[in-house]
Amino acid sequence: MNAPTRILICDDQPLIRTGFSTIIDAQPDLEVAGECGDGHTAIDLARRLDPDLVVMDVRMPILDGIEATRRLAGAGVEHPVKVLVVTTFNLDEYVYEALRAGASGFLLKDAPPGQLLHGIRTVAAGAALLAPEVTRQxxxxxxxxxxxxxxxxxxxxxxxxxxxxxxxxxxxxxxxxxxxxxxxxxxxxxxxxxxxxxxxxxxxxxxxxxxxxxxxxxx
Missing domain, CATH: 3.40.50.2300 (Response regulator)
Structure with missing residues (x-):
């Protein structure tokens, strides 16, 4: 059997991290590699734990998710990490900046668990999680x-x-x-x-x- 996809969860709200972890760890093909509450720690953990994917919030203390994504997945990064941005803020500006920073997908936190899991698997497989109509917009x-x-x-x-x-x-x-x-x-x-x-x-x-x-x- 293939090894499960390892995911690092980065969100400043402990309840959100716990919820994501519960959903992810219940899947036989996924596992949580680690958790953190700010972008700076996410960069450090990503380098130490080498996850397959980072689920990244946008607004966080110390270092926000956009800049953390840029340092993990942006142009010129020697060993880029796939990033799925998941946020409560449904703003085009955040979507655009996250994608420019190197994120491969963007979801809202109120998405159903099935959509989150689909997003994780899609991005982990190397595809972009953007519907064509979102791209057009x-x-x-x-x-x-x-x-x-x-x-x-x-x-x-x-x-x-x-x-x-x-x-x-x-x-x-x-x-x-x-x-x-x-x-x-x-x-x-x-x-x-x-x-x-x-x-x-x-x-x-x-x-x-x-x-x-x-x-x-x-x-």
């Missing part, structure tokens, strides 16, 4: 903050079809929508997406969206 509202690199399209090492798929990802399309638009099978689209992420050294679809805007592929 964020991109539409914050695209102006992502400064494009001038005349950079020619430097992108993608085949024409891969470039086309990347543009559709950046427009918030799901795999099924891309498949329908390009008259391809969903398996073929998955292959293209995987190839794009590998070629561009991107972690997930969220990073692909930001990359596309920075390269001026979407306006």
């Amino acid at each position: 964020l991109v539409g509202r914050y695209a102006t903050r992502i400064r494009p690199v001038p005349d950079a399209e020619d430097d992108i090492a993608l085949a024409p079809r891969e470039l086309e798929v990347l543009r559709l990802i950046a427009n918030g399309m799901s795999n099924s929508e891309i498949a329908e638009t390009l008259v391809l099978s969903q398996e073929t689209v998955k292959t293209y997406v995987s190839r794009i992420l590998t070629k561009l050294d991107l972690r997930d679809r969220v990073q692909a969206v930001v990359y596309a805007f920075r390269r001026g592929l979407v306006t």
